[in-house]
Structure formats: structure tokens, C-alpha cells
Amino acid sequence: MTILERCGAQAPTQESRPWPRAVVDADGWRFAASQLAEGLWELLALWAEAYVVHSAVRDPASGEIAVLSLPCAHGGYTALAQWHPPAMRLERTIRDLFGLEPIGLPDARPWLDHGRWGVKHPLGTAQSTAPEPPGYQFLPAEGEGLHQIGVGPVHAGIIEPGFFLFTANGETIVRLEERLGYVHKGIEGLMVDSDLDRAIQLAGRTSGDSTVAYAYAFAAAAEAALEIDVPPRAILLRALMAELERIANHLGDFGAICNDASFAVMHAQCGILRERVLRAANACFGHRLMRDRIVVGGVTADLNKDGRAVLRGLLGEITRRLPRLAELYDKTASLQDRTVGAGVLNPALASQYACGGYIGRASGRNFDARKVIRYAPYDQLVFEVPVLAQGDVNARVWIRIREIEQSVAIIRQILDRLPEGELRAAVSQTDTSREGAAAVEGFRGDIFVWMRISAVGAIERCHLRDPSWFQWPLLEAAIGGNIVADFPLCNKSFNCSYSGHDL
Amino acid sequence: MELMRDLAVQGVQMALVLALAPLLTGIVRKCRAHFQRRQGASVVQPYRDLARLLRKDVVLAENASWLFRAAPYLVFASTWVAAALVPTFAVGLMFSWSADLIAIIALLGSARFFLALAGLDVGTSFGGIGSSREVMIASLAEPAMIMTVFTLALIAGSTQLSTIAETMTFAHVGLRVSLGLALVALILVAVAENGRIPIDNPSTHLELTMVHEAMVLEYSGRHLAMIELAAQLKLLLYFSLTGCVFAPFGLVGPESPPWVYGTAIAAYASKLAIGAPLLALFETTTAKMRVFRVPGFLGAALMLGFLGTLLLFVSRSL
Numbered sequence: 001m002t003i004l005e006r007c008g009a010q011a012p013t014q015e016s017r018p019w020p021r022a023v024v025d026a027d028g029w030r031f032a033a034s035q036l037a038e039g040l041w042e043l044l045a046l047w048a049e050a051y052v053v054h055s056a057v058r059d060p061a062s063g064e065i066a067v068l069s070l071p072c073a074h075g076g077y078t079a080l081a082q083w084h085p086p087a088m089r090l091e092r093t094i095r096d097l098f099g100l101e102p103i104g105l106p107d108a109r110p111w112l113d114h115g116r117w118g119v120k121h122p123l124g125t126a127q128s129t130a131p132e133p134p135g136y137q138f139l140p141a142e143g144e145g146l147h148q149i150g151v152g153p154v155h156a157g158i159i160e161p162g163f164f165l166f167t168a169n170g171e172t173i174v175r176l177e178e179r180l181g182y183v184h185k186g187i188e189g190l191m192v193d194s195d196l197d198r199a200i201q202l203a204g205r206t207s208g209d210s211t212v213a214y215a216y217a218f219a220a221a222a223e224a225a226l227e228i229d230v231p232p233r234a235i236l237l238r239a240l241m242a243e244l245e246r247i248a249n250h251l252g253d254f255g256a257i258c259n260d261a262s263f264a265v266m267h268a269q270c271g272i273l274r275e276r277v278l279r280a281a282n283a284c285f286g287h288r289l290m291r292d293r294i295v296v297g298g299v300t301a302d303l304n305k306d307g308r309a310v311l312r313g314l315l316g317e318i319t320r321r322l323p324r325l326a327e328l329y330d331k332t333a334s335l336q337d338r339t340v341g342a343g344v345l346n347p348a349l350a351s352q353y354a355c356g357g358y359i360g361r362a363s364g365r366n367f368d369a370r371k372v373i374r375y376a377p378y379d380q381l382v383f384e385v386p387v388l389a390q391g392d393v394n395a396r397v398w399i400r401i402r403e404i405e406q407s408v409a410i411i412r413q414i415l416d417r418l419p420e421g422e423l424r425a426a427v428s429q430t431d432t433s434r435e436g437a438a439a440v441e442g443f444r445g446d447i448f449v450w451m452r453i454s455a456v457g458a459i460e461r462c463h464l465r466d467p468s469w470f471q472w473p474l475l476e477a478a479i480g481g482n483i484v485a486d487f488p489l490c491n492k493s494f495n496c497s498y499s500g501h502d503l
Numbered sequence: 504m505e506l507m508r509d510l511a512v513q514g515v516q517m518a519l520v521l522a523l524a525p526l527l528t529g530i531v532r533k534c535r536a537h538f539q540r541r542q543g544a545s546v547v548q549p550y551r552d553l554a555r556l557l558r559k560d561v562v563l564a565e566n567a568s569w570l571f572r573a574a575p576y577l578v579f580a581s582t583w584v585a586a587a588l589v590p591t592f593a594v595g596l597m598f599s600w601s602a603d604l605i606a607i608i609a610l611l612g613s614a615r616f617f618l619a620l621a622g623l624d625v626g627t628s629f630g631g632i633g634s635s636r637e638v639m640i641a642s643l644a645e646p647a648m649i650m651t652v653f654t655l656a657l658i659a660g661s662t663q664l665s666t667i668a669e670t671m672t673f674a675h676v677g678l679r680v681s682l683g684l685a686l687v688a689l690i691l692v693a694v695a696e697n698g699r700i701p702i703d704n705p706s707t708h709l710e711l712t713m714v715h716e717a718m719v720l721e722y723s724g725r726h727l728a729m730i731e732l733a734a735q736l737k738l739l740l741y742f743s744l745t746g747c748v749f750a751p752f753g754l755v756g757p758e759s760p761p762w763v764y765g766t767a768i769a770a771y772a773s774k775l776a777i778g779a780p781l782l783a784l785f786e787t788t789t790a791k792m793r794v795f796r797v798p799g800f801l802g803a804a805l806m807l808g809f810l811g812t813l814l815l816f817v818s819r820s821l
Contacts, residue, residue, distance in 0.1 A: 147628070149628040149629075151710060151711065155710075156710055157709070171794055171795070260712075261790040261791055262700050262791035263791075264539050265787050268540050334701060334790040334791075334792060335790040337793065338790055338791070483793065483795065484711050485711055488711055488712055
């Protein structure tokens with residue numbers, strides 16, 4: 001039986017691709033919640049429209065994905081987070097943005113809305129209110145000898161804003177509570193009624209370091225909705241850009257994690273390599289981060305002969321130098337002393353939260369959208385997904401190193417088989433509204449995009465779910481019992497996105 | 504005449520340490536940058552930073568007490584005096600006869616005491632973390648330092664640094680196991696006391712990992728300049744101390760003719776020039792340790808100092 005049948009759903013809507021979407025009733029919604037709570041299904045995303053909530057669930061046993069929709073005529077719906085905690089922040093966000101009340105949600109506090117927008121429920125009824133700094137109630141941590149350390153939202157380094165409240169006993173962290181939402185840009189609101197060209201630009205600006213992956217995911221969802229066949233050359237070029245982005249970010253993280261243990265020489269060496277990747281990207285595609293190079297229907301930048309030579313040179317350099325850096329990392333006892341056993345994420349939590357990317361894979365969750373969902377062109381490429389079980393900072397570093405090696409192998413295959421041909425297919429007009437979804441593996445994990453496009457080709461509703469939604473809460477769990485001075489190291493090894501999460 | 508000469512030597516020494524301290528920090532930073540394949544700031548950047556800080560206004564927390572305002576000057580003054588007591592290019596320092604190694608440790612200890620109080624004074628969580636960590640490190644570093652001093656004092660028969668330096672230079676002490684142990688212990692203590700990697704990272708921006716920097720996070724303007732200069736003086740002090748006890752070449756003795764002072768200062772400068780890259784190299788090749796590993800690190804220093812003293816006793820009684 002399919003997911004939809006088991007939830008007692010009505011007939012799926014015809015316009016939804018590639019995964020079916022159907023309306024369920026409250027019982028079906030509850031049944032899905034129980035399946036999620038028992039760990040039989042995974043929650044991929046949870047989002048809303050005015051008077052409807054949608055959830056994308058995946059059955060790991062069969063690999064099936066389906067979207068369940070629950071109409072909330074009275075402005076309320078049954079909160080999944082009562083049974084399935086990963087939905088908590090998503091449901092608080094839905095309440096902030098749409099005003100739909102998650103009934104039974106244990107946490108009544110707002111999440112993205114800090115009371116400073118001048119408007120309440122901006123995507124729902126949108127009532128304007130006077131900006132008021134609300135008194136946000138942090139969760140209590142009581143006991144003898146506990147003290148609180150508030151860090152942020154503005155940090156000393158050049159990073160994004162987020163507030164961290166530590167409750168510590170001396171140096172030992174008893175509880176960490178995050179508060180995010182400082183960089184809410186209202187991207188989903190901006191997308192409404194914009195055309196696809198504008199919308200994909202917005203998608204590419206959701207999280208700057210994942211601009212390729214976001215545009216890739218958006219384009220894939222739009223193409224699924226409109227049934228566009230992307231030319232083979234463009235498919236491979238997209239994957240090439242995505243792997244370059246992954247290599248650049250993993251190199252940056254590798255160095256930055258070591259730098260947080262005050263091992264600056266690795267930061268410098270990785271910085272040089274990362275810069276080479278960005279310059280190669282600039283030489284090949286005309287932009288260091290390859291922003292706006294992926295469009296609906298294909299790509300805008302081609303790879304010429306010189307570009308191939310540049311990339312082959314780059315891959316050679318990475319292949320030469322990365323093993324030496326990995327060896328330096330592995331042989332530096334003082335560094336290993338910091339990373340091994342620090343910030344351990346329990347594999348049970350990683351699978352409960354369906355946590356993707358290097359965080360999940362370092363805690364034994366064998367999920368990579370490239371392998372599991374097998375979207376083109378990864379179904380034809382040979383690569384491995386590294387998985388480790390330790391779940392500590394060291395494991396997250398090694399997953400990154402191994403993934404760089406795999407990405408290098410992928411790019412080599414792409415360069416070998418890149419066919420000549422068109423770069424972009426025409427975007428056809430449809431006469432009905434269409435829905436599409438996609439999940440694309442960014443460097444942090446799987447980015448999920450769902451959209452509905454109107455008959456005139458404008459976005460009616462688009463939801464972008466950053467992998468960090470299911471990673472930020474796990475940082476709180478992983479840091480418990482560690483010492484305060486180890487937080488920056490653990491945090492860097494997670495490297496969650498503020499911008500992608502705050503949207 | 505003797506008095507005049509000692510006074511002049513002392514005066515030159517005080518000016519010299521003050522003038523050289525920022526340069527030493529600049530050189531260490533430059534070397535670190537070089538090892539990381541960066542160009543790095545100029546070696547005179549610390550002077551520019553101090554000048555900039557002195558020009559700037561002080562931003563004070565509303566609840567800062569007089570202690571917070573007085574602490575930078577107290578810290579600077581006691582560190583400067585301590586640095587002036589360690590022979591750099593000449594023994595026979597005027598003040599040296601009134602203050603010995605124990606006094607130097609006490610001066611540095613009181614500087615730290617005031618800084619730790621100032622860190623707590625404004626009541627921010629980072630100041631508290633910094634003070635707590637600093638005091639934890641100090642409570643372990645000071646005994647280790649005292650044990651090292653005992654080793655030296657037993658060999659030289661005095662805790663006066665001038666006497667120790669003279670003994671080392673002119674009395675042909677020779678190679679001794681105890682001295683080797685004391686040298687290692689002194690270097691470990693120096694690394695911890697100056698907040699260098701692997702104990703603390705002076706160039707970090709991560710508030711949660713800071714020790715010394717967390718304590719002084721609330722300081723600005725001329726207050727910060729005083730504290731930075733004091734930190735630079737302290738680094739110079741430990742370089743001078745290691746140099747005058749374990750590499751006492753080129754020190755001007757009490758009976759020397761006046762023209763050797765030039766070469767003595769050159770010898771001192773070359774000791775600094777050799778030491779700075781060594782420190783930078785050490786800092787580049789190691790990561791910072793977990794806060795709770797520090798007791799082990801300083802425990803090693805304490806044991807080495809203790810062993811050095813013990814060996815001396817054993818060898819004497821034979």
C-alpha cells in the first residue's frame with residue numbers, strides 16, 4: 001500500500017509531480033503522525049498555505065515519498081510535534097507566518113517572528129501591528145551552581161546572527177537553547193506572483209553558500225511541474241557546478257573547524273585550495289559562486305575547452321594536496337584530542353530528525369539525495385556515500401574529506417562524458433496550474449522545494465526547506481555535557497545555515 | 504660612580520623593555536603569519552595599535568567601579584616593574600638588589616589578581632568565564648614557577664636574578680640535569696602565563712574559548728592600551744628570563760668596561776630574534792587544548808620543577 005492509501009487520502013491531485021499529493025482528513029493526518037513518531041516514516045518538510053498545511057513524508061523502507069495536505073478550515077490543525085518533535089520549529093513557523101494554530105503544540109512561543117516586522121502572519125491574514133519587542137521566555141534550567149551565558153545574536157567573527165543561551169555548571173553545558181530568525185528575509189512572500197526567472201534568483205539567494213544547490217532544487221521542481229526535458233549537457237553541467245560548490249564549502253569547513261581548535265595552518269592551507277576552486281568556477285562559468293548560472297530549463301553558462309583544462313588542473317591539485325592535509329589532520333595529536341569524542345550526536349536522534357548531510361552521515365544515517373532519490377545525472381554516475389557511526393566532530397570532518405574525494409571523482413566522470421548540445425530547453429506555457437517538488441543534495445544536506453505554478457506561469461506558492469531545519473535542533477542535543485569552550489568547534493562542525501533556516 | 508652606573512643601566516633597561524615589547528609581539532605575529540603562508544601585518548603594527556588605542560575614547564560600562572578603571576594602570580605598572588627587574592643586557596641592575604625572583608612572581612601575581620577582579624567587576628558572563636579560567640591556570644602555573652625558581656636558587660645560592668645570571672655566566676655551572684628540567688618547566692609556565700597556544704589563543708575571535716581576552720573584553724581606549732602593553736611586556740619578561748638564566752651570553756658583568764654595552768644589547772636583541780620564531784613555530788604546529796587538559800600540562804611543569812629541586816638535593820647529599 002502506498003503512503004497515501006494508508007492515510008486514507010482522497011484521489012491524488014493530477015498536477016503534482018514527481019511525488020503524489022493528496023488531501024487527507026484529520027484521521028489520516030494522525031495516522032501519519034503515529035508513523036512518524038514510531039520512526040517508520042521520515043518527515044521531509046512541513047509547510048502551509050492559507051488554510052492548508054502540507055507535509056512531505058518518506059517511507060525509508062520503500063523509498064516512497066508523498067505529500068499529505070490537511071485543510072484547516074477553522075484556522076487550526078493537529079500539531080505533529082506532539083508526537084514527532086522534529087516538526088516543532090516548523091509548526092511554530094507556520095503559526096508565525098500564516099496564523100494557523102497547531103493544536104496541541106507543546107511550545108506556544110513564536111519562532112521566526114520576533115515582533116519587529118510590523119505585521120502579523122505576513123503570508124496569511126497579514127494584520128499590521130505595532131512593532132513590539134516581546135519578552136521571549138527561554139526554557140528553564142534550574143539547579144544549584146548553574147549560570148547562564150548568552151552569546152549573540154551578533155558574534156565577534158564575520159558570521160550570521162543567531163542567539164545562543166547556555167546554561168552551564170562551571171564549564172559543563174547543561175542546556176543550550178538557540179534562538180534564530182534574525183535574518184528572516186521573507187523570501188517565500190517575495191516569490192508569490194513572481195515569474196520563474198525572478199523566483200529562481202530569489203531561491204539562489206536563500207543561503208549564499210548553497211546558491212547552486214538552491215537554484216538546482218528550484219529548477220528541478222519547476223521542471224517537474226511543467227514537464228520540461230532538460231538537455232543532457234545542461235543536466236551534467238548542473239551537477240558539475242553542484243560538486244564544485246560542495247568541494248569549495250567542504251574545504252572551507254575543514255579549515256575552519258581546525259581553526260576553531262586554533263590550528264590556523266590548516267585554515268590557511270584549505271583557504272588556498274578553496275580559493276583555487278572559486279577561481280576555477282569564475283574562469284569556467286563567470287562567477288565565483290556560480291550564482292544565477294542555473295535557470296529553469298537548463299543553464300546559462302557553458303563550459304568550453306579552456307574551462308575543461310582549468311578544471312582538470314584543479315582536480316589534479318586537489319588530488320595532490322588533500323591527502324597531505326588529511327594526513328596532517330590525522331597525525332596532529334593535539335588536534336585529534338579536540339575533535340575525537342567532542343559533540344557526539346546520537347545516531348537515534350539523527351534518524352529521528354531525518355537529518356541529512358555530513359551531520360546525518362557522520363551519525364550513521366545513510367542518506368544522500370543523490371543516491372537515494374537518484375535524480376539525474378547521479379543515476380548514471382559512479383560514486384560512494386561515506387557513512388560513519390561515531391557522530392563526533394572528527395567523524396564530521398572525515399565525512400567532508402571523503403566527500404571531496406567523491407566529488408572530484410564525479411567531476412572527472414562528467415568531464416569525460418559531457419555531450420555536445422543545447423544548454424536550455426524552452427519553458428512551455430501550460431493552461432492549468434501545476435505543482436512540482438524536488439530534493440537536491442546541497443553541501444549541508446537535502447534541500448527540499450515544493451511549488452505551485454499558476455496557469456500564467458507565476459509562482460502561487462513556493463516553499464524552500466533548508467537542511468538546517470533538522471540540524472539546528474540536533475546541535476542543542478549534541479552539545480549537552482560538553483564544555484563551553486568546545487561549543488565553537490562543535491558548532492563549526494555542524495555549520496548550519498542561519499539564512500537558509502530563517503528564510 | 505658605581506651607583507651612577509647602576510642607575511643608568513636600570514634606566515636604560517626600563518626604557519628598553521618598554522620600547523621592545525610591542526616589537527617582540529609584532530615579530531611573533533609576523534612569524535606566525537609567515538608559517539601560515541600569509542603576508543601578515545608589519546612588525547610595527549603593535550605600536551600603531553597602541554597609538555590608536557591611546558587616541559580613542561574609553562567606553563565604560565555603567566556599573567563599572569573604580570577598580571575597573573584603576574586595574575589597567577595597576578596591571579601595567581606591576582608588569583613593567585617586573586620586566587625591569589629581569590636582566591636583559593646587564594646584570595648589576597639597581598632594583599635587582601631590592602627584589603628577587605619571588606618578588607617578580609608576586610608582582611605578576613598581583614597584576615593578574617587585579618585583572619581577574621576587573622573581569623568580574625562589570626558582571627558580564629564572558630568576564631566571569633575569563634577570570635575563572637585565568638585563575639584556574641594561574642593557581643597551577645605559580646607553584647610550577649616557584650619550584651623552578653627553587654632549582655635555580657639552589658644552584659646559584661640566591662634568589663636574586665642578578666646573582667643567578669652572574670653565576671650562570673661567569674661561574675661555569677656547566678650542564679646539569681636539573682637545569683634542563685627547570686628550562687622545560689619554565690617554558691611550559693611561560694606558554695601558560697602568556698596565554699599562548701595551546702593554553703589560550705591571543706588571536707581568536709571566539710568569545711567562548713577565550714581566557715585572557717575574555718577578561719579584558721569590556722576594555723577599550725587607553726585602558727585597553729595599558730593592558731595590551733602589559734601583556735606584551737610580560738611576554739618580553741619571560742623571553743628575558745629564559746635568556747638571562749639559560750643563555751646568559753653577552754651579559755655585561757659588574758666590572759666590565761662601558762664599551763661592551765653595545766654588544767650586550769645586540770646579544771639581547773639576537774636572543775629575542777631567535778626566540779620569537781621558535782615560539783611562532785611551536786604555536787603553529789599545535790592545536791589549542793581543551794580547558795581541562797591545562798592542569799595536566801602545568802602539572803608536568805610542576806613535576807619537572809620538583810624533580811629538578813629534588814635532584815639537586817640528592818646530588819648534594821652524596
